Amino acid sequence: MKELQVITGCMFAGKSTELIRRLESHNENFLLVKPKLDNRDKGDIIVTHSGIKIKAKRVRDLSDIFDIIEGVKVLGIDEAQFFDNKILDDLMYLRKCNIKIILAGLEKDYLDNFFGSMKEIIKISDSVTRLKASCTRCTNSATHSYRKTKDSNNQFLIGDKNSYEALCAECYQKTIKIDGK
Numbered sequence: 001m002k003e004l005q006v007i008t009g010c011m012f013a014g015k016s017t018e019l020i021r022r023l024e025s026h027n028e029n030f031l032l033v034k035p036k037l038d039n040r041d042k043g044d045i046i047v048t049h050s051g052i053k054i055k056a057k058r059v060r061d062l063s064d065i066f067d068i069i070e071g072v073k074v075l076g077i078d079e080a081q082f083f084d085n086k087i088l089d090d091l092m093y094l095r096k097c098n099i100k101i102i103l104a105g106l107e108k109d110y111l112d113n114f115f116g117s118m119k120e121i122i123k124i125s126d127s128v129t130r131l132k133a134s135c136t137r138c139t140n141s142a143t144h145s146y147r148k149t150k151d152s153n154n155q156f157l158i159g160d161k162n163s164y165e166a167l168c169a170e171c172y173q174k175t176i177k178i179d180g181k
């Protein structure tokens with residue numbers, strides 16, 4: 001079985017940027033996919049928070065690519081937290097097909113709960129890199145994604161800097177206390 005690398009952490013930690021860096025450092029044929037519901041980007045392009053643009057195939061499930069993976073040596077998956085739990089079976093299948101997988105995803109949602117199947121994906125992975133952002137209040141290492149907008153309880157609200165900020169554990173705790181959560 002080929003290896004599964006996970007890049008995770010909070011929002012604005014540079015997960016997509018690190019994913020793209022790793023993919024491009026392979027001289028092998030790679031494919032990058034992302035979930036179809038992500039409407040933050042236009043069409044089949046990923047634009048990272050740091051401004052890098054790269055082509056990515058939008059798929060409903062990873063199984064959507066099963067018939068086009070011949071010749072693909074490395075598969076990149078961005079925003080993996082948005083796939084449903086079928087992703088676990090699909091990942092196992094792809095690893096058995098001798099494809100190396102580098103997966104980036106948000107570990108926890110804005111309420112500090114594990115996002116999608118990220119907990120289970122981390123369990124079956126070979127390596128986990130937890131990236132940190134910089135806390136917008138005190139510049140310590142940020143590990144939490146705080147949602148600034150109060151008009152939606154939907155875990156799937158797609159985020160940018162208008163709706164979310166990265167906070168350290170201390171500032172996050174302080175802030176949710178003020179919010180009365």
Ligand SMILES: [Zn+2]
Binds near residue numbers: 138168169170171
């Ligand atoms: Zn802080």
